[in-house]
Amino acid sequence: MLSDEPTLVERLLRHIAEIGTGTCSITDASIAAEVDPSVQQVLAGLLMLHEDLQYGQQRQTLLLQDLREAVRARDDFLSIASHELRTPITTLTLQVDGLSRMLHDHGAPAQPEKMARRLEITRRQVDRLAALVATLIDVSRITSGKMQLTRQLADLAEVIRSVAERFGEELLRSGSTLQFDRQGPIWGNFDVSRIDQVVSNLLSNAIRYGRGKPIVVGALSLGQTARFWVEDVGIGIAPEHQARIFQRYERASPSTNYAGLGLGLWISRQLVDAMGGTLSLRSVVDQGSVFTVDIPRAG
Amino acid sequence: MSTQARPEGTHAFVDEREELRRRVWKVEDRLFMLVEVPIQSPFTIDVLFDRLEELSAGLDRFAYAVDLTRVQRPDAGTRQRLRQRVSRINTRLVHVAVAVGGNVIIRAVARLAAFAIGFRSFSSHVTVDEALEACRRALR
16 A cells, blocks of 8 residues: 655655755754654754755855945945045145246236245145045054054153144134143153044044034043043034944045045044053034043053 | 853853853863753853863863763854864864763764764764763774
8 A cells, every 4th residue: 555655765855955945844843753863863964954054144145245335335435535535636736727827927926925825725735635645554554454553651641732732723713612621741651643643533523523612622640541532512423323433434424514534533443442442432412522532551 | 050041152251151161171181071051152162162272282182072961952153163163173183972862963963063074083972971981992
């Protein structure tokens, strides 16, 4: 008499066919219900094969998502970077053309004041281009692990004061005032140029997003730790953007509203990490932001 | 303290990590014992194999027995981590013996892992004593 029950081989082939299509009807309970221990082991093996394939597929999907996100971020960055680089180049071209006309227009009287103004504008745009290129070099150094710190005995409060002084003109243009809260000298073994870079970045952001309102920069010593902070009462950062802004090529505000490569905070955090410190943020939308840096004084 | 309730233990307390480390010990020269936790995870695998690597540091050949008599079937991610960790020490392994009690599914899991890793010498047993004896024979 013929049985309607599928043979063991048929059952196994069906399971293999299922697994080939990405499904599997084998369960721990169905394995336990089998009488033959050899069949139990084969079914367990098939179930795990299915799980391993699914797991590999999930990982590939996640990897693909990450890669797509990375490509999107790179494309956005290239778009922003080309815009940022083109702006000063356009200005430079205009100024150089103007200077050239002044030099070659032999009939016109000399205009030293106009020439000096054009040269000053040219100088600022060259500085801007140099800063952009320096930023790109920093990104390259950090991502390739080639960034090195050069520590020296220095007074952190003095470093911050000199940065603040350099921003005088920018503060004047923005309408913001700057208050510097300091206790006294904060001596430590610091990489002065990198701290300068972090303070400059935080202060530049505070001016950019500070809506012309007062900015406070502070520094104090907490035992073996030196702390400094930059506080503004500007547009603030929504909670959902607060982690993202420390990532590469990210910014909380659209690039159409505010200039910049979206790299400053990422570089700052990488630099602070390299110094063995922390960079943290407290922010409320429409009330402002406080960026706080804690770094070891011993280096 | 229980290590069973939480399969993912990346935020494990220090004492939980210590509890896991105590599950790996030296039985005798070149022979080690691992007692797997009931619910394994990539974290528990890492802690156990970190400890095994510590204990076997400097040995060019050794064997270990694993007590799998009270474990549940690990998920795919855990199995993958197990394969990765064992591959790191595989060239120094003379023998690996597992004790699975009467659990044929766990025996199948262990045998599949052994095939995937490419153990030079592997055996599965009902009891821990049998597994340790198999390791001793291989080390002689």
